Amino acid sequence: MRYSPFKIFIYFVITLLVLLGTTLLTTSKTLDNGKVQEGFFIGDFHIKYPTFESFISDPSYDRSHIKSLDSIVSNIETLVKEVDQEKPESIATPIIPDFRKIDTSKVQRISYPDNRLAFIDRIRKNLQSDHCRIIHYGDSQLEGDRISGYLRNRFQGLYGGSGPGFIPIVQVYDQISANVTHSDNWTRHAYFDPTQKKFPHKKYGAYSSLSRFTEAYETIDSVLVESLETKNATITIGIPTKSHLLARTFTKIGLHYGNALVPATINIYNDDELILSDELIADGDYHKFSLNLTTTPSNLRIEIESKISPDFYGLTLDGNSGISLDNVAMRGSSGTIFAGTDANNFHEMYQQLQPKLLIFQYGGNSVPYLKDSLGVKEYASYLKNHINWVKRKSNNADVIFIGPSDMTTTDAGQMKTYPLLPYLNEVLEETCKENGFAFWSMYDAMGGKNSMQHWVDQGLAATDYTHFSPSGTKIISELFFMAMYLDLNTKK
Template sequence: MNPLKISLYVIVVLLAMLGLTYLSGKNALADGKFQDGFSWNGSVIKYPTTATFFKDASLSKEQKKSFEGIVQNIETVVEDAVVEIPDFTKIDSTKIQRIAYPEPSAEFINKLLEQLKSPNCRIIHYGDSQLEGDRISAYLRNRLQNMYGGGGPGFIPIKQVYHQVSAVVVPSENWERYATFDPSKPKFKNRNYGAFLSASRFTPVFDSIADSLAVRNTELVKATIEISPSSKQYAKLKNYNSIGLHYGNATAPVSIKVYNSGELIKDEMLKSDGKYHCFNINTDTTPENLKIELESTESPDFYGITLDGSQGISLDNVAMRGSSGTVFASNGESFGSMYQQLQPKIVIFQFGGNAVPYLKDSLAVQNYANYMRNQMDWVRRKSPEASFIFIGPSDMATTVNGEIKSYSLLPLLDSKLKQMCTTNNVAYWSMFHAMGGENSMPFWVDQKLAGSDYTHFTPSGTKIISELFFTALHMDLTNSK
């Protein structure tokens, strides 16, 4: 083969492909968006235009300057995070994304401060996969516990589907996990998943009482849970002496034995009246190796374990992979019963990211904001005195005509969620703007602060976004400018 002919052929093909970019144009789609390419018989064949092909995909000078300022600012904050209170003389507060409050804002902030300073303040942090492994929650918990006292990681599921670093919880192999937001598992017909929206069992779920009676095993089934402090987390998380085992739907006798470093400290029966209960285990100091043995012919639904200090801040991380936050109002009575036991003073919602790819137009955005208002109103009825904070979705990027860009409706969603919250007595923090706003995610990915999916933060990014939220909150609580 002649190398010269091959080279000429490649050049001609490339020039022809370049020539087609001059003929390509923007075509309106049914959903109101535009697509570069050729329109033919009602369809669009995707092809870049000349402007798109030669467009500089890098950030503009203004964006770079803004984002570099944010990173420099947050690096200063994180470097200062080893001390109890940030040194605001080192921070350019004009680059900190502040929290938006309902009016009167001073009244909301004062109530929040009173709740944090109270002898016992439980905070429940609900969110999607951005929270898995106690991400964001752990950093916030540690900061608040250092300021207002408290210890322990709060809620830990018995059967875990993601890596958990806040405590070492090892269940026996016969445990199975169910969740109201998990489409891969059958739903409980009684819809009782408790306040943490998931449950674990060591015997199968039966569809009806008749099925249960027909196949119920008369032999006793044993299950165990071993709990010990984590060696990989903040020191405050290792300080807990108030352990709660939350359960419901116990219809058969269940024996429970609790061992602390091999010594039997409790030998009792769980209440088998079918209602929600909390089995309490109190120790003088953090148990180094706690083992719980359960035995029954049929497992209750166990809604999780709480590991708390005797007073101060407790913060529960409730990560709901794949959830857009619209599952709360479908839960049964155990949710309210558990709220009466837990008495949360602050509830944090962090949702929106899983809805973003499926939003087609502004009406869908408004509908989602309305859904979230209804969900929070439902939860608020279970805890009328609690303060509510909503953390909006991060910037998220997708490929549009070969460019990595923010989802087009994400800025509108952030705006609508803020409006919905501040007009319904909910504080709102825009993670989207804290990152730098539209098209900021590629910058975070370049800095290795977010993953290649252009959605989730890396461990380094998690610390930064957590500290940005905490700093904004702390500045309001201390009236810092």
């Protein structure tokens, strides 16, 4: 049989008409999580196929409400470049933000509980105090000191202070705010890492992770100790070259540890010159080994010797006064792990750290798994319990919660905001208000529904439609700082 071009054309036309006609027979239904399924449904059996309406509809959506932010984002990009180039002659000289080119009416403001003015006044007084530690907990959006590093530089430039704050001994991601390296025998153990077996003692400290340089033993007796060789481990602290200038100056070094059960010696060198030799306290409790210097060390080496390693919760590298801001990034965490750790150990470390402001930034890791509105409320309730647990370990530190960014998923062939994300944002804000926390909507600051696609198109977010790009990170950080600054400098 011969196939002429005309017959082939007719065949394709008929095929396309049949496929189009089939769309008239399909139906759609909305799932509990807000997503729409289209196709043929036979009991629990589902064949995906578009409906006629979705097939002929325009897949684009109105971005006018998002694009209206482009002007402010453009001006913030210029401001961010100016911040990066700042070279203050003295860390005691306040760097006053210049928002004259910014339309601050478009800035997403912070939502406060009923005692708004008192809440803001407490934060203002704490930031202006001799020393104010801020701990910024969050998920992978914070990795590499992202967001935290920019905020730290802004607050230290305005209220004084220096140093990068908390640095884990073993780092699993690039860290530009500090230059900390270690010998190869160190291992990292994070309570929030589901792939790791948890230590029965659950003593992971205020930063929910620890590092060791020997095996951990469930039981320790004299026979075991006698059979072991003494191990040596080192930590080297240099001056970072890529961080903000204020982070490169630190004179107060804290080595936080606990669970030391056998003798351990510590020797500290700067430029290979021994400057301190001591022993760690081997009583099993939490302790901070402090080193106070007159100038930033150029090349500090910490050597520790013991047959069984204590648990080391990390380093704090701070200035003599002003703002210290700790970045605590928990990849994969939804913020519901704190109350599972040892309460006394956490409390003891908090009494040493004395944080005055706690910033929590979670929700993104839960969004893809929320099935319905009940799941949203349950998650918000769990999260609230864990935040209150942490707050009770402090001396009544104030809490600001940063909600999740916009995140998109494929829905009926289109990239759309996860259906339950806007509702989660609303529930989190209401939960914060009921529990005396402040709340900042990162979702709304980006532009709200379907804004992530626009940020990706502008190069401000990664193509995973979840994380910000380096430039986008600075912009979202400046938006949050701007919201805080505007509140701290208003009396009403």
